[in-house]
Amino acid sequence: MxxxxxxxxxxxxxxxxxxxxxxxxxxxxxxxxxxxxxxxxxxxxxxxxxxxxxxxxxxxxxxxxxxxxxxxxxxxxxxxxxxxxxxxxxxxxxxxxxxxxxxxxxxxxEFIYEPAAQTAMPYSLSVPAAVKKAAAGYFHTELLAFLQPVHLSMAKDSFFPGNERLYFAVVLGEPAQDIYILNIPSDSVSRFFTAEDEGRKYILFIDDIIRDNLDFIFPGLPVKGACSIKITRDAELELEDEYEGDIADKIEKKLAKRDAGLATRFLHQPGIPEGILQSLVDALGIHNASIVQGGRYHNLRDLASFPVKDKHLSYPAWPAVRFQGDSDPGVFDRIAEGDILLHAPYESYDPVLQFFNEAAIDPAVEEIYVTMYRIARDSRIANALISASRNGKKVTVFVELKARFDEANNLQWAKQMKQAGVRIIYSIPALKVHAKVALVKKKVQGRMVYYGLLATGNLNEKTARFYTDHILLTGNHDLMRELELLFIFLSRRKEPRNAEKIPFKHLLVAQFNLQDRFLSLIDREIGNVRLGLPASITIKLNNLEERVLINKLYEASNAGVSVTLIVRSICCCIPGIPGLSENIVIRRIVDKYLEHGRIFVFHNNGQEEIFLGSADWMNRNIYRRIEVCFPLYDEQLRKEIKEILRLQTADNVAAVMLDAGLNNVPVTAGELQVRSQEAIYRYITQKRSE
Structure with a gap:
């Protein structure tokens, strides 16, 4: 059934x-x-x-x-x-x-964007007369150097269309038809050309400038049509669980082949005659790809580099709030005074950088342990770890080499750190390490003191500017002892077959106790509601897929537990179905920043348990990754998280409700409009000024 x-x-x-x-x-x-x-x-x-x-x-x-x-x-x-x-x-x-x-x-x-016509022949031009001369000059001085037409008959032997690269299929000849593949060099130059005329700014795709000059590229040949095309290729690395030897070498070889993966989609401009389309499919060997009709222009992700900057047409700036005292020296002294919880990007990421920078130079610091999943290309954190090693610290870094699309960058940093004497631990076969944690051991007055960082997001200065995440800096003894046990386990690079032998009581670690602990926390809410006690669950995730946990939420809903979910992306849980999920509501928030933090709040008859962490409830996170979720014990920090969640559940501007038909339903606005990200920024600004 x-x-x-x-x-x-x-x-x-x-x-x-x-x-x-x-x-x-x-x-x-x-x-x-x-x-x-x-x-x-x-x-x-x-x-x-x-x-x-x-x-x-x-x-x-x-x-x-x-x-x-x-x-x-x-x-x-x-x-x-x-x-x-x-x-x-x-x-x-x-x-x-x-x-x-x-x-x-x-x-x-004037952004020149011509909708795709239903016929691609004869081809149409889009360069306005006002900037035609300037565009022609740009073609001859800049674009022409990168153009490499290839006759379709040569494609099988001497041409391989790159993944996500842009091309024209240029049709020549009368009455016989000849086909050439012509590259659009958006990987070498900007996708856009700009020129001004009489106070107006014109923006053109280089695609159209090339179209406008096809007669120059193919002199003496009648150009009948120019159809934009693109091939998308399989990005999965398909790393076998049974890999032996150094996985870094394996991945490096796989990376070299990834953009040559099987074609999964052939995107083409409308209006290509069926015979020409079939000729392209045959010559390019893409019979198993999905043939998809797109627009006149492909790779519209290039709009991210749209060449107009105007603060009046952009989001208002929200300067990162400076954490109280973060201009003072001694981040470890501040941690010793009490836990610190940072909310990026609303707050400055500087305390995180200070954590690693000071660990690198402090003569009392003896050991540093870090997991790194997506490393920034110009990572100051990685540079600090290199300095720490050269300064005589024992530095151990677990680098995840299977972080999709960041493998090459992570591998390069791993090599640099290894050359500097950092002990690099690579991926565990069959598992990814997705945890975002760090541990520093410092000798203070003759005894070893531990300081830790536990986060919901990557140790990445770039993404910290637009991903909403939460970073805990703590010296809590119980958390630090368990974090040390985790790093000892990771150092062995073995699968956790004897997970029960590691006594995690405070941390929730996937492959050890995370799923069972979440199930028991939900069960407790179910038990409380059956006793007539108040019961509720509030969870914020990026993705929700894993069925064991979803079924437990359904069970809680049927028992009468109020379940509030904030799920940004994939959500397999269906809300509001009588007899299944009538007590479950699901929200999505899309706004200036990418919602990324994971938060778990269980009412516990008024004695809430609050966890933050790296783990979504996806099959991959629960069964094929090492994840860490951590409790919040400090009462003031718990209040901050609860207020952030309150504002997000009150959002009636950027939030939508997910209904049982998988529709994004706008939240009915009340008397007061609440845009949660703006409200959170105001809240944190006020909080840090107190």
């Missing part, structure tokens, strides 16, 4: 991405931010086709494979996905052409 108790994870993700697009449609969203949300939507969709669609296609080749929650096979799901993506992209084009472009024009910005 079909199981209709859960949303399909992929359709749920598409629902989330549609919510991202909706933020670009909101009139209250500043104009340039709307352009950016269109970029985010496009980038997300490209990743979806690189990661999820290949998995579903592979599943379809497995006999009797069933993937969807609703019971449909993978082929049926792929059809649903295609239909939903087509619907969304139609809305995307309408939103851009009918809404965003006219408003840009009102601001004196």
């Amino acid at each position: 079909p199981d209709t108790s859960f949303f399909d994870r992929d359709l749920s993700w598409l629902s989330f991405n549609y919510r991202v697009m909706e933020e670009a449609a909101r009139e209250a969203t500043p104009l340039l931010e709307r352009v950016n949300f269109l970029s985010i939507y496009s980038s997300n969709l490209d990743e979806f086709y690189r990661v999820r669609v290949p998995a579903l296609a592979a599943l379809g080749k497995i006999k009797k494979a069933k993937e969807t929650v609703a019971g449909a096979d993978s082929a049926a799901l792929l059809q649903k996905i295609t239909q939903e993506v087509d619907r969304q992209l139609t809305h995307y084009g309408q939103l851009l052409v009918d809404n965003v472009l006219p408003q840009l024009s009102q601001q004196g910005i």
Whole structure:
């Protein structure tokens, strides 16, 4: 029987991405931010086709494979996905052409974006007469150096279309047709060209400048059409659990092959004649890819580099709040006085940098242990660890080499740290280490004192500027002792087959006690409500998929426990179904910052237990990763988290409710409008000034 108790994870993700697009449609969203949300939507969709669609296609080749929650096979799901993506992209084009472009024009910005016609031949041009001369000059002095036309007959032997790279299929000749593949060099130069005329700013895709000069590229040959195309390739590394030897070498070899992965999507401009389309598919060897009709322009994620900066058309600046006393020396002295909880990006990330910088130079610090999942490209934290090692500290860094799309960067940093004497521990086979923790051992008055960092987000200075996360700096003895046990385990690079032998009582660690502990916390709420006591659960996650935990939430709902979920992206839990989930409400928040922190609050008859951590409730987090969630014991810090959650559950501007049909339903505004991110910034600003 079909199981209709859960949303399909992929359709749920598409629902989330549609919510991202909706933020670009909101009139209250500043104009340039709307352009950016269109970029985010496009980038997300490209990743979806690189990661999820290949998995579903592979599943379809497995006999009797069933993937969807609703019971449909993978082929049926792929059809649903295609239909939903087509619907969304139609809305995307309408939103851009009918809404965003006219408003840009009102601001004196002429963004030349021509909707795709239903015929690609003859091809149309989009370079306005006002800037045609300047565009031609740019073509001859800049673009021409990067153009490399290849005849389609040579494609099989001498041409391999790169992943996510942009090309034209140029059709020449009369009456016979000749086809060339011509690159659009957006990986070498900016995707946009700008010029001014009579006080107006013109912005063009380089695609259109190249179209306008095809006669120069193919002299004496009649150009019949120029159709934009793009191939998306499988991004999964497919690392076998049984890898032996140094996994760094294995991954380095895999990375070299990833962009040459199997084609999963062939995106083309509308209007390509069927015969020409088939010739392209045959010559490029992409028969198993999804053939998808897109627009005239691809890779609209490039809108992230839209060449207009105007503070009046962007979100108001929220300067990071300086933590009280963070200009004073001695971060470890401040931790010794009491736990510190930072809320990035509302607050300055400097105390985190100080934590590592001071550990690197403090002569009393003897040992440093860190897990690193996504390392910033210019990481000051990694540089501090290099300095610490060269300053005679014993530094151990667990570097996750399977962090998707960051493998090469992580590998490069791992090599640099290793050369500096840092002990580098690579990935555990079959597991990713997704925990965000650090431990510093310092000798104070003859005894070893531990200081720790536990966070919901990566130790990454770049993402800390726009991911909302929570970072605890603490010297709590119980937490630090258990954190040390975790690092001892990680150093062995073994699977946790004897997990029960590590006595985690305070930390919740995936593969050891995390799932069981969460289940028992939910069970306690169920027991309390059956005793007539108040019971509630509030959980904030990025993704919610794992069915054992969702079923336990359903059980809690049926018992009468009030369950409030804030789930940014994938959500397989269905809210509001009588007899299943009528006491569950689910919100999504999409705004200036990316919601990223994970928070878990259990009422416990008024004696709340509050945890923060790295773990989403996804199959991968629960069963195939090392995750760490940690309790908040300090009462003042608990109040801060509870107030942040209160503001998020009161949001009626940037929040939507997820309904039983997987729709993003606007929250009915009350007398007072609450935009939670703005309210949180005001709250923290006031709190730190007290």
